[in-house]
Amino acid sequence: MALDRIDRQILSLLQDDGRMTNVDLAERVGLTAPPCLRRVRALEEMGAIHGYHAELDAATLGFPITVFAMVSLKSQAEHDLAAFEHYVAAIPEVRECHMLNGEIDFILKIVATDLKGFQDILTTHLTPAPNVASVKTSLTIRTAKAVSGIPVSDP
Structure with a gap:
């Protein structure tokens, strides 16, 4: 699957903030929510998105x-x-x-x-x-x- 400009924008935005709502994501890339969600699901299914994670601070959690x-x-x-x-x-x-x-x-x-x-x-x-x-x-x-x-x- 070839990635277009919108797919790349979606990936970049989700990489920076995986907690972004689909509505916010859609607005940022210039789509309505349903087609944006379809694109995100397609990116997940093709393996471009492996998961969503919290970035933890090792030192704060006792691993300095x-x-x-x-x-x-x-x-x-x-x-x-x-x-x-x-x-x-x-x-x-x-x-x-x-x-x-x-x-x-x-x-x-x-x-x-x-x-x-x-x-x-x-x-x-x-x-x-x-x-x-x-x-x-x-x-x-x-x-x-x-x-x-x-x-x-x-x-």
Whole structure:
């Protein structure tokens, strides 16, 4: 399905404010409510919209520590990669897991309540995990930019 200007406007607006009512959304894109809702449903069905989420503040909710862990595996066979992905999916503090091309196999974004909490995650979950060869970590000092979503522009 090709996205037109109105579809892109809808995506951009919903990405900025997923709680916007359909009536407000329709008004902002120049449609009436029924066709706007049909477009939103079509965008959901085609997979352009995966869901609607609240953006939470980690520090306010007791997770002021963010660490990036670079993980190298002993084997990069597909079943070993999938097993690692499945393993880290069960660790709640691992918020993101990306497979990389190059020397490092995965980069993980991990949140923790404090440094001891992160150390516990590292020593009880990551370093002893099956097939893990090494884990290198970097503690974030500050975040200069954290934008969720993707840039949505007119075609």
